[in-house]
Amino acid sequence: MQPSDRSAQISALYQEMILDHYRRPRNKGEMDNADESVLMKNPLCGDEIGVHVRFDGDVVCDLCFSGRGCSISQASASMMTQLVKGKPLAEVEAIRARFREMVMGDATAAADSSLGSARALSGVSKFPARVKCALLAWNALETALANRSE
Amino acid sequence: MRRADFPLLVGMPDLHYLDSAATSQKPSAVLDAIRDFYVTANANPHRGAYALSVAATDAYDEARGKVARFVGVADKDCLIFTRGTTESLNLVATSWGRTNLKAGDEIVVTALDHHANFVPWQQLALSIGATLRVCEITADGRLDLDCLSGMLTPKTRVVAFNHVSNALGTINPVGDIVALVRERSDALIVCDGAQGVPHLRVDYDILDVDFYAFSGHKMCGPMGIGGLIGRRSLLDAMPPYQMGGDMVEFVHDDITTWNTLPHKFEAGTPNAADAVGLAAAVDYLESIGMDAVLRHEQKLVAKASERLSGIDGITVYGPRPSERSGVVSFTLEDVHPHDLATILDGDGVCIRAGNHCAQPLMRRLDVSATARASFYVYNDTSDIDALVDGVMKAKEIFGHAAV
Numbered sequence: 001m002q003p004s005d006r007s008a009q010i011s012a013l014y015q016e017m018i019l020d021h022y023r024r025p026r027n028k029g030e031m032d033n034a035d036e037s038v039l040m041k042n043p044l045c046g047d048e049i050g051v052h053v054r055f056d057g058d059v060v061c062d063l064c065f066s067g068r069g070c071s072i073s074q075a076s077a078s079m080m081t082q083l084v085k086g087k088p089l090a091e092v093e094a095i096r097a098r099f100r101e102m103v104m105g106d107a108t109a110a111a112d113s114s115l116g117s118a119r120a121l122s123g124v125s126k127f128p129a130r131v132k133c134a135l136l137a138w139n140a141l142e143t144a145l146a147n148r149s150e
Numbered sequence: 151m152r153r154a155d156f157p158l159l160v161g162m163p164d165l166h167y168l169d170s171a172a173t174s175q176k177p178s179a180v181l182d183a184i185r186d187f188y189v190t191a192n193a194n195p196h197r198g199a200y201a202l203s204v205a206a207t208d209a210y211d212e213a214r215g216k217v218a219r220f221v222g223v224a225d226k227d228c229l230i231f232t233r234g235t236t237e238s239l240n241l242v243a244t245s246w247g248r249t250n251l252k253a254g255d256e257i258v259v260t261a262l263d264h265h266a267n268f269v270p271w272q273q274l275a276l277s278i279g280a281t282l283r284v285c286e287i288t289a290d291g292r293l294d295l296d297c298l299s300g301m302l303t304p305k306t307r308v309v310a311f312n313h314v315s316n317a318l319g320t321i322n323p324v325g326d327i328v329a330l331v332r333e334r335s336d337a338l339i340v341c342d343g344a345q346g347v348p349h350l351r352v353d354y355d356i357l358d359v360d361f362y363a364f365s366g367h368k369m370c371g372p373m374g375i376g377g378l379i380g381r382r383s384l385l386d387a388m389p390p391y392q393m394g395g396d397m398v399e400f401v402h403d404d405i406t407t408w409n410t411l412p413h414k415f416e417a418g419t420p421n422a423a424d425a426v427g428l429a430a431a432v433d434y435l436e437s438i439g440m441d442a443v444l445r446h447e448q449k450l451v452a453k454a455s456e457r458l459s460g461i462d463g464i465t466v467y468g469p470r471p472s473e474r475s476g477v478v479s480f481t482l483e484d485v486h487p488h489d490l491a492t493i494l495d496g497d498g499v500c501i502r503a504g505n506h507c508a509q510p511l512m513r514r515l516d517v518s519a520t521a522r523a524s525f526y527v528y529n530d531t532s533d534i535d536a537l538v539d540g541v542m543k544a545k546e547i548f549g550h551a552a553v
Contacts, residue, residue: 010496014489014547045488046505046518068518070486071548127492 012123014071022071027064027081036144039067040136047073047133051140055148058089065137072121072130077137079118089145096138103134152528155434157181159528166499166536171316171345171477171524173367180370183430187423195422196396196413210422213429214412220432221364222353223379230385230415231425234376235344236266238363241378241391241415242340243270247308249389253279255307258337260285260293261514262315262322265507267342271310285311287514291318291468295326302334309337313346317506317522318468319451319477321350328358338384344368348526349447349475351440354379366424371431375424378415385411392417443527447476450525454478454534461541467515476525479506482541485548487521493547494540501537
């Protein structure tokens with residue numbers, strides 16, 4: 001790969017929207033009355049993210065995240081909360097699966113409007129070492145939804 | 151210019167490899183020696199009654215002799231070839247530890263240790279009811295010898311520490327530690343030399359530790375070969391770590407007797423080719439001289455530390471450069487080390503980001519991770535320039551979204 005290609009990919013990865021979510025995360029904090037709270041850790045980098053969810057019937061009526069990590073994991077968590085808050089479970093699950101496809105390199109997912117601003121993270125697919133950063137919060141959400149259905 | 155000796159670096163002229171504490175690059179001499187073994191001497195050592203097998207055996211034995219001389223052990227059969235430091239340390243913790251320790255005994259490890267010299271002792275302590283004590287560090291990332299002194303009692307049966315910290319580069323005062331331990335206890339002294347042998351002159355017989363472990367791949371040698379050096383009296387009394395071919399003497403239906411050292415601890419077909427490669431790495435390092443290797447690294451580390459420290463927002467961890475080997479561990483404001491590593495990678499600068507297999511240390515430094523640049527014989531100031539440029543670029547990228 002030419003260095004200039006890599007440089008362009010780096011610029012695409014660290015675009016302003018991602019850094020903005022990193023510096024000013026949305027829906028970050030703890031939740032006293034959460035129905036499900038899941039803590040996910042990435043032992044490689046020491047990052048940890050907690051995802052806290054409250055349900056109203058089949059709707060994710062409230063969620064937030066806590067913890068610390070790199071810009072990718074924090075921005076991804078922040079965008080996720082904006083994207084799925086207030087949505088029915090079936091739709092949340094579809095978005096989660098679609099997001100996963102996007103960071104694994106699926107170009108159609110990267111153009112899918114259902115992912116909203118989280119499409120800014122599509123550049124992660126060019127950085128295999130960082131895919132798990134982008135998925136950390138989403139994996140926690142998946143576990144929270146699975147715990148609820150048990 | 152040493153870079154010319156390393157085919158990977160020649161093939162990637164724009165690469166700035168600053169992760170030698172994880173694994174070093176390999177010079178042509180090592181790659182050629184491994185190929186030469188397979189082309190001229192490949193057979194299973196110690197087994198065949200034919201000339202080729204004898205050639206393989208001789209090559210393996212010569213490699214042991216050369217590596218033993220390099221690490222300063224006169225009794226070369228007390229150098230056991232292993233897969234590397236991790237296997238060496240597990241061998242000691244399992245074979246010596248399970249035979250000699252009991253509930254109530256105390257094992258001392260340090261907050262500077264790599265997981266490979268921490269977890270085997272922790273798990274051993276848990277399984278037999280021994281107590282694990284962790285020696286703390288000073289604010290500048292050196293072992294706190296007062297803390298160590300306070301932990302040593304007649305109950306202390308093992309003291310395990312590293313010669314050089316992989317995460318910070320701290321060179322520990324082995325002589326002072328050994329004197330302290332010997333004065334206050336009869337503890338076994340186990341030294342993790344994974345970051346020692348590649349960077350410093352190591353003389354096992356003078357260090358006076360009981361066990362010393364090291365890896366070939368961090369000292370220009372191949373992956374998958376390393377060593378454990380131990381006192382003959384201890385090794386002779388220990389049970390084998392793995393059972394199989396080569397390590398036995400007589401196998402009866404009901405009992406088995408063991409081969410002599412070093413074979414007792416080298417079950418199965420030995421990794422002769424990589425031992426030959428390691429011996430070639432020893433020749434390579436000796437052609438430079440270990441004093442020159444350390445001088446070169448410390449010059450680069452001093453320069454890198456000075457330039458990084460001059461950047462607003464950078465924190466450099468560990469003692470002053472003259473007390474470190476070729477490692478600079480640092481963080482940049484709220485830029486996560488993984489983000490920094492990704493941005494540096496974009497310019498061909500390879501650094502390590504993470505906890506460096508030293509989570510207990512990271513907790514004490516109150517960080518989840520650091521960025522680590524580590525230097526070796528093929529690095530020069532152009533690598534420092536690239537590192538500093540990359541850090542400035544990361545600052546610029548992250549600076550756009552100021553709080």
